[in-house]
Amino acid sequence: MNEVVLPNDLTQLTTEIKTYQSIGGQAIFEIGRRLKWVKDHDLAHGEFGKWLESIQMNHRTANRFMKITTELANWAPGSNLGWKPLYLIATMPPDEREKPQQLDSGEVKKPDEMTVRELQEVNRKLKEKEESLKAKDRQINQQAEMIDRLNEREPKVVEKTVTVEKTPDDYESVKQKAQQADSIKEQLEKAQKQADYFKKESESAKQLIKIQDDEAEQKRLERLKRKADINIYTLSYNIKNFLNENMLLDDDLNHLSEMSNEAKENISSRLNELQKFIDLIRQTTAGRKIIEGSFK
Structure with a gap:
């Protein structure tokens, strides 16, 4: 729609506005267009408010007329409406x-x-x-x-140095098993944190997201759940491998009974820590069983 050029004569524009005011609702667009013209071209020389008073119109009404003109210039249904409904329609999203x-x-x-x-x-x-x-x-x-x-x-790595007066013959073997036990413990802790985080995220999403037609959040939660399931399954697989690799035969058991007291105390302490952590995981995940690689 090409803009119609209006005159720069303030007296003529004032007269035209008063004329359209007397006509009523059909002239709202013309009034708003002239108000905007006066303001944009500074025909009142910086005294737009005083000029509005001279035509018995306040700033709020003038602003609404100008918004109607700006937003609904090409909106055909508005020709028979008053300025109040036109203004309310002008404040709606265009679509x-x-x-x-x-x-x-x-x-x-x-x-x-x-x-x-x-x-x-x-x-x-x-x-x-x-x-x-x-x-x-x-x-x-x-x-x-x-x-x-x-x-x-990144996972935090804690290194500990143990000083002993005499290194037992089985020290390296015990040390290796203790490190493997620590690795499994760290993996269990990580899996537990991921499970707790997923549970918290799931509860928060159920409370805050209620729009039925939006599937983005549900898909994101499903990805998180799949990721947590994969991590826990991987941990289960690693535990199984650890047990297979460290399966003790009768000779190994006899050898364990012959270890030094210090080595026995060392491995016993590690096993107690691991057992406590396993008990905690069992309590937390009660009712969940691994069936053909999936958790239920």
């Missing part, structure tokens, strides 16, 4: 202005068929929907950032 909307009464109407009260109701609902979508986007972004931080975090 909602001609879409049928369902009211609390159950009726379905287009915006140009609604009363002022009905338009206010629809505007309120649209604003609430927009705020809900923004809140949901913020929640998803926060959860994505949290996952990125967890993935970037």
